[in-house]
Amino acid sequence: xxxxxxxxxxxxxxxxxxxxxxxxxxxxxxxxxxxxxxxxxxxxxxxxxxxxxxxxxxxxxxxxxxxxxxxxxxxxxxxxxxxxxxxxxxxxxxxxxxxxxxxxxxxxxxxxxxxxxxxxxxxxxxxxxxxxxxxxxxxxxxxxxxxxxxxxxxxxxxxxxxxxxxxxxxxxxxxxxxxxxxxxxxxxxxxxxxxxxxxxxxxxxxxxxxxxxxxxxxxxxxxxxxxxxxxxxxxxxxxxxxxxxxxxxxxxxxxxxxxxxxxxxxxxxxxxxxxxxxxxxxxxxxxxxxxxxxxxxxxxxxxxxxxxxxxxxx
Numbered sequence: 019x020x021x022x023x024x025x026x027x028x029x030x031x032x033x034x035x036x037x038x039x040x041x042x043x044x045x046x047x048x049x050x051x052x053x054x055x056x057x058x059x060x061x062x063x064x065x066x067x068x069x070x071x072x073x074x075x076x077x078x079x080x081x082x083x084x085x086x087x088x089x090x091x092x093x094x095x096x097x098x099x100x101x102x103x104x105x106x107x108x109x110x111x112x113x114x115x116x117x118x119x120x121x122x123x124x125x126x127x128x129x130x131x132x133x134x135x136x137x138x139x140x141x142x143x144x145x146x147x148x149x150x151x152x153x154x155x156x157x158x159x160x161x162x163x164x165x166x167x168x169x170x171x172x173x174x175x176x177x178x179x180x181x182x183x184x185x186x187x188x189x190x191x192x193x194x195x196x197x198x199x200x201x202x203x204x205x206x207x208x209x210x211x212x213x214x215x216x217x218x219x220x221x222x223x224x225x226x227x228x229x230x231x232x233x234x235x236x237x238x239x240x241x242x243x244x245x246x247x248x249x250x251x252x253x254x255x256x257x258x259x260x261x262x263x264x265x266x267x268x269x270x271x272x273x274x275x276x277x278x279x280x281x282x283x284x285x286x287x288x289x290x291x292x293x294x295x296x297x298x299x300x301x302x303x304x305x306x307x308x309x310x311x312x313x314x315x316x317x318x319x320x321x322x323x324x325x326x327x328x329x330x331x332x
Contacts, residue, residue: 068207
């Protein structure tokens, strides 16, 4: 935490959110690799990620864990339920349609978050953020273009549910500034795991996955998801919800590149252009805002030095 304390408030938000997106990049790929039925993958993801979220909360807060849960209040319960819907939408979207459809629809999350923040929180985003949203959505659309006509309407509907509930989740977190909602994700795991477990038990001859499938599930659900999502869920403490959603597009692009590499898929030239557009936009936006931050800090230092000089003269 000492390293984070040396960074500005905005830099901490960028580091946490960007780091969470990078950790979550293999998510869609590992869902495909696990190759488990809908209810089974959701059950494992729910219970194992819930355990992971609890361990992280205990590690971070120790004896103050219960107090951390109490601070979240009813807003935290709403966040947990919303993320349960996001989890179901993302996993089932990948099960029922091609990844390209899910990625393209998920790219609308920053735009939805921006509109919600403008309506509910009266947050005004600078033009550069709106421009970045539009460019990133165009880039992800290019990545998904080859798959766009191959998906079912059910999978697309699940992906839209994931994008919408994720945007509402981050916007809701902004209504409680300074309160970390990530401990409440334990309840998300319990809700998803219990509901999916009932469907799994009701299915024909439920059985444990094979050893290689179980290894993938443990890696994804016990380690990657809790670590990545905890960082993402803390993003709204530092950044507007639209910008958190924008940084999550790193997961979209890098996850697609991983799928191309691991599954030996041949990317289309337009998809490569789309990936470069998204990464370039996020990189350019980050560098520009870093430059603005340094200028503002220089002006502040100059103002303080003038004030000190005048006071010493007096």
